[in-house]
Amino acid sequence: DHWPEASVTVFSALLYQVSRGEEFTGSIDDILTKLLESTKMVESNLLGHEREVVKRGLTELINGTLASLIVDDSSPEHASSVIASIVPKIRALRYLRGLENKRDFSIRDWVKNDDKKGWLFIRVSEEEMDAAGPLVTAWFDTVIKAVLSLTPSKDRVIWNVIDELQSLGKINSLKTALNEGRKHGLRNILGFTSANELMSIYGEHSAKAMLSQCNTKLVFQTDEPTAAKWNAELLGMEEVVTENESLNFGKNDSQGLNEQRSDKYLIMPSEVQRLPAFTAYLKFSGDYPVTQIKTAYTERAVVAEPREPRQMPPPLVVKQKVILPRELKIEQGLAGSSLNEPLV
Numbered sequence: 411d412h413w414p415e416a417s418v419t420v421f422s423a424l425l426y427q428v429s430r431g432e433e434f435t436g437s438i439d440d441i442l443t444k445l446l447e448s449t450k451m452v453e454s455n456l457l458g459h460e461r462e463v464v465k466r467g468l469t470e471l472i473n474g475t476l477a478s479l480i481v482d483d484s485s486p487e488h489a490s491s492v493i494a495s496i497v498p499k500i501r502a503l504r505y506l507r508g509l510e511n512k513r514d515f516s517i518r519d520w521v522k523n524d525d526k527k528g529w530l531f532i533r534v535s536e537e538e539m540d541a542a543g544p545l546v547t548a549w550f551d552t553v554i555k556a557v558l559s560l561t562p563s564k565d566r567v568i569w570n571v572i573d574e575l576q577s578l579g580k581i582n583s584l585k586t587a588l589n590e591g592r593k594h595g596l597r598n599i600l601g602f603t604s605a606n607e608l609m610s611i612y613g614e615h616s617a618k619a620m621l622s623q624c625n626t627k628l629v630f631q632t633d634e635p636t637a638a639k640w641n642a643e644l645l646g647m648e649e650v651v652t653e654n655e656s657l658n659f660g661k662n663d664s665q666g667l668n669e670q671r672s673d674k675y676l677i678m679p680s681e682v683q684r685l686p687a688f689t690a691y692l693k694f695s696g697d698y699p700v701t702q703i704k705t706a707y708t709e710r711a712v713v714a715e716p717r718e719p720r721q722m723p724p725p726l727v728v729k730q731k732v733i734l735p736r737e738l739k740i741e742q743g744l745a746g747s748s749l750n751e752p753l754v
Contacts, residue, residue: 416480417495418582423477424468424496438507442726444471445500449731464730468493502544508723517549521556524566533717539577547579554583557596566595575600576607585616588623600624604632605640625695629677631685638679645693645700647673676700 428434428444447467454460469489472478481489520526532549534542550572557568570587572578587596600621602608609617621644629641652670677691677700685691688705 416492417499420472420477420480420492421496421499423472423475427471427475437510438503439726442500442503442507443728444468446728447731466493468496498541499544502542504726505542505545505722507726508720517552518556521553521568522560535717543578547581550578551581551583554581554587554591554596557591557594558583558586560594562593563595567597568595569597569599571599571601573601575602576604576611580611585612585620588620598624604634604637606634606637627693628690629682629693630690631682631687633683635679635683638682641682642675642677642679645691646676648676650674 424445425441428441431444434440445468449465449467450462451465452460452462469481472481480492517530520530530553532546534546539546550570553570557570560566570591572581588598591598605617605621608621611617612620627644629645632638632641650672652672654668654670656668682691688707690703690705691700692703693700
């Protein structure tokens with residue numbers, strides 16, 4: 411869990427530092443420019459040998475913060491690994507460009523207003539998930555934290571429905587939502603295709619602990635043997651008592667009765683593998699039997715386009731600053747190249 415935690419710490423510090431800048435206008439372009447800008451310098455060592463050094467703006471931004479302990483110049487390989495894990499988050503910010511002038515909408519305010527009812531859909535197509543996934547993860551995290559900040563209520567009901575959970579990154583607050591969300595009125599419905607993928611994201615122990623909080627379980631067909639076995643265990647086991655009678659004939663005839671106790675799947679893994687389409691096993695919390703149910707697919711009439719892509723702003727180009735020794739500056743100046751500093 412080190413890399414995700416380290417990247418979150420550094421990325422949060424970067425956004426905070428950028429927002430505190432005197433020249434910050436509140437635009438996404440300002441944030442991206444500050445995060446992407448860099449300066450190429452030529453430095454000389456004690457022997458007079460020159461080398462090119464690229465100093466990135468983001469390392470200067472976090473100087474003096476806790477994040478500077480993670481991105482340390484004395485450990486360039488570690489710093490590069492952390493920065494590489496931040497790149498997808500920075501890339502996702504591109505999809506927010508140009509939205510500053512749109513009507514404001516606060517997820518936190520919407521959640522905290524008990525008088526407002528309605529649906530909030532966060533939808534991303536498959537081809538956009540790799541790039542926009544960090545944004546979707548952040549939005550779900552915001553929803554959950556906003557609900558958990560509310561006063562406990564027996565009357566409030568907020569449904570949090572996440573389909574294809576394994577396609578998102580780690581939602582840090584999800585485990586807390588499953589453990590403590592009920593008293594705040596939060597109800598969770600989680601859909602995923604593979605428990606193995608979920609365990610690779612959250613870790614085996616955390617994933618099992620999270621799913622144990624989901625009292626109602628609906629299991630559809632899966633071919634993968636390990637997943638089928640895991641789903642069968644999820645549906646539960648029963649204790650089976652087998653009695654074995656033994657007879658001994660001889661000088662001293664005897665008769666014995668032995669009991670053997672063993673656990674047996676309520677639903678065998680092979681039964682999970684053989685489930686037909688639109689058929690599933692349903693398990694409720696409490697003393698209710700596991701039952702097989704059938705669902706039907708309903709073809710809905712198309713009343714509107716499923717999505718309308720917006721016109722994105724032109725690509726943002728962040729130029730690299732160049733600082734050269736005086737001799738090289740003169741040569742570059744004679745060649746007609748523009749520099750970020752005057753020649754004299």
